[in-house]
Amino acid sequence: MKIFDFYIISVNLVKKLRVHGGTIKSMAITEIRSRYVDTIGGLIWALIHPLLVILVYWFVFSVGFKITPPGGVPFILVFLSGFIPWIIFNETLMGNTNVLQTHSHLVTKTVFPTEILPVIRLLVSMVTHFVMLFFLLIIMFVLDVSFSIYNFQFIYYLFALTVLILGLSWLCSSVNLFFRDTAQILQALLPLWFWLTPIVWFRDMIPDKYQWILDLNPLVYIVEGYKKSFIYHSPFWEDLPSAANFWAVGILAFVIGGLVFRKLKPEFAEVL
16 A cells, blocks of 8 residues: 555656646745855855864864774765765755745645645755765865765665655644644754764664664665765665665655645645
C-alpha cells in the first residue's frame, strides 16, 4: 500500500511541477532576490553564515581537541562533507514548517496548488547548497585531494534527501497550522538531531553492537553518502542494507507527509 501511495503522490507532484513550473520558478527567483540580490553582499551572504559556523567547528574540534578523522583525512573536509547536506535539510525544513502561514494569501485561493510551496523553499535552499559545494571543491583542490567520478554520486544522495525533506515538510507545515507549537518543537529537536548525526564525530567511534541504532537516523545515510562521494570515493551500491533502511524511512515520510497534507488541505483556508 505504501509503495502504491508513494507512486500516486509522486505522479501527482510531477504533474503539478510540470503544469506550474513557471510559477515555481518565478516564486523561487523572487524569494532569492528578496533574500540576497537586494542586499549589498548579494549571494555572499549565502556563504558567510555557514562559513563562520564551519570555522568555529574546525577551530574547536581540529585545533582545540585535535581530532583526526579515519584515514588521516583533514577534519575540515570530513566535517564540511557532512555539514553541507545538513544545512539544506535544516534550512528547508524549518522554513517550510511556516510556509503556509507565510503564503497565506495563496493558500486561501482554492485554485492554487499549495503542495508546491515546500518545493519553492527547497529550490531557494539549493542556492546555499551549491555555493557550499563549490567551496568544498575549492578546499579539496587546495588540499590536493583527488577528484573522482564518484563525486557525482552526491546527485543521488541529494535526490534521496529531497524525498525525505518534502515528506517531512508536508507533514510539519500542515500540522503546524492546527498545532502552532510544531515549529517550536522542531526548532528544539533539530540541534539534538544534528548531534545524533555523524557530522562533527565519526561513525567508527560507535561500537559495532550499537551501529544499528545509527541506521534509524535517515540523515546518517545521507551524510555518510556525501563523505563517500567527495572523500572516500566508494560506490553508493556498496552498502545496500543502509540504503534499504533509508528508503524505508524516506518513502514512509514522503507518503505520510503527502497523505496528511492532502487530508488537512480542505481546512487550511478556515484555519488561516
